[in-house]
Amino acid sequence: MSTSNGEAAAPDEAMTDAACEPVDFWSAFKRAHEVVRARVIADTAEAAGLSEPDLTILANLDKAGGSLRQSELAASLGWDRTRISHQLTRMGKRGLVTRERAGGVTVTLTDSGRTAITAVHPGLDTAVRRHLTDKLSAQEIETLISVFSRL
Amino acid sequence: MSTSNGEAAAPDEAMTDAACEPVDFWSAFKRAHEVVRARVIADTAEAAGLSEPDLTILANLDKAGGSLRQSELAASLGWDRTRISHQLTRMGKRGLVTRERAGGVTVTLTDSGRTAITAVHPGLDTAVRRHLTDKLSAQEIETLISVFSRL
DNA sequence: CTGTTAGCGTTGACATCTCAACACTAAGAA
DNA sequence: TTCTTAGTGTTGAGATGTCAACGCTAACAG
Secondary structure, three states: OOOOOOOOOOHHHHHHOOOOOHHHHHHHHHHHHHHHHHHHHHHOOHHHOOOHHHHHHHHHHHHOOOEEEHHHHHHHHOOOHHHHHHHHHHHHHOOOEEEEEEOEEEEEEOHHHHHHHHHHHHHHHHHHHHHOHHHOOHHHHHHHHHHHHHO | OOOOOOOOOOHHHOOOOOOOOHHHHHHHHHHHHHHHHHHHHHHOOHHHOOOHHHHHHHHHHHHOOOEEEHHHHHHHHOOOHHHHHHHHHHHHHOOOEEEEEEOEEEEEEOHHHHHHHHHHHHHHHHHHHHHOHHHOOHHHHHHHHHHHHHO
16 A cells, blocks of 8 residues: 555565575564464463463463462563562452462462463363464474574 | 473474474573563663663654654554653653654654664664674575565 | 671562453444 | 545554663572
8 A cells, every 4th residue: 555665565565585694584483483472372271261471380380280480480481570570460460370479489379360271271282283384394393393492 | 390291292292303392492482572672672762871762762763864753653662652652751761852843743862862863873883793694695585574574 | 706708599579461341433234 | 615535644542572770589698
């Protein structure tokens, strides 16, 4: 409609032509991440009335058996202390987790939280397949794993 | 105990190397994106007293010659209208851009804004190379470009 | 016992992002 | 003209992320 200027504005062009500028390659990376993120969250968290950080915390707690030290949660996610603290405060108000002092602080799933993550978990795997891995060949996935672990 | 089959997957499965599950592959994707983003921003925007959204807006305005319709800015970035509006309000208060009504709204770099983006631009390219493309082989970059454009 | 140090978590202020609701303009239909 | 519709931008509220400053606890030295 408006971008008839033959150069800018079209990220698709930047992508197919990314070999020329590292910055365009980085833009394509950001765009791909954002697109997949939005689709996966729409199919999982949003469909269950949860936010993305809610889902991230709940999934990690569930994988660890239902409770974790707050610092371990932070470390396993690569999150800041204050970010975890604020997020758990919000989730506590909504009844998804509880916190108890025991040396550090131990975070535990409530029944409500366990119910929520149990309901979402299978859909999460399905959504990631549908929006990401199903669109890639086995060899591409291998390459990406190698690349991601190097960064 | 929720993951009765999560880690007990038969060894003969011999999945394509690392990421046993799509969800783990997705986590690695998110982590890689976040790591590169943090490093690039630290070396560019933060070093110049700008935020990431500041830098994104300024770079796009500069590439377009210094001014753009607000709606075109939003379209070229894939951002929401309200997001652009709030961000430009903040940047306007800091003297980086001006806005004028002309049918729609035209956004223009101030001298201050142009100075800022001009100072950062070369460092941006360098940072992306250092933290991203220099760590990848030409073939890997080719593969990633193909993957990103498919998503 | 007292002071120090380090680790862990909280809090408040502020920046950012999203959503819903509203306002303004332009173009076309009645 | 008047009404309607679409496109565009703003605003306010709430959720989220980041930073600096603070409080608490444990370990340890004096």
